[in-house]
Amino acid sequence: MGDRQFNIICGHYGCGKSNYSINLALEMAQNGRRVMLVDLDLVNPYFLSSGYKEMLEENGIKVIAPLFANTNVETPALPADLNLMFETDMDVVMDLGGDDAGAVVLGRYSPQLSEINYEMTYLVNKYRNLTATVEDTVEILKEIEAASRCKATKVINNSHLKFETTYQTVEESIEYAKEVSDKLGLPFIGSTVPKFLLEDEETRNKIESSPETFFPIDIFVRAPWE
DSSP: OSSSSEEEEEESTTHHHHHHHHHHHHHHTTTTOOOEEEEOOSSSSGOOOGGGGHHHHHHHHHOOEEEEEETHHHHHOTTTTTEEEEEEOOOOEEESSSSHHHHHHTTTTTTTTTTTEEEEEEEEEETTTTOHHHHHHHHHHHHHHHHTTTTOOOOEOOOOOOOTTOOOHHHHHHHHHHHHHHHOOOEEEEEEEEEEGGHHHHHHHHHHHHHOOEEEOOOOOOOTEE
């Protein structure tokens, strides 16, 4: 099975962390990994990845979620079994809350994390408020790192406009994401692209012939009004 994987997914509010975390957990499970998804998004309970707990568990993924997640209780609490992520031999995908406010939760576990060979992926979305400029996006990660006491290890471009996303939407955000990674001194891994774009043959050909790296993802997370 190889070494245990511990993946922390961070980024600005609404950049798509929960949706990416679900996709990553499902892909790992489909590849035969034993996966635990840890939902640490206490900031925005409307977009908690744990809202998809039943679907995830049907795919063999253990979900640890905030108490009262996806209920009408306004302030979810940390789950009692959160320490399981350090005691298990399962792979971990952690959906971290938005910005430094959500990252504070992780900071209390810095002693345990310092002993783990974790990967911390910074998702960037050019089309979100406060992250339209490279400088702002760089600053947000510095705030997340300070609050979480963890260091990001790579950057993935998750720039999208929900279901209005086109290939051009993604293509026009790649240089921005690469500049962010350059300024942070972190490797740029590639860009996500919604799978529905691959249904169009012309778009699919552009993606397949591009020198860029793309990660096709399903859109699971939607706002309550969508």
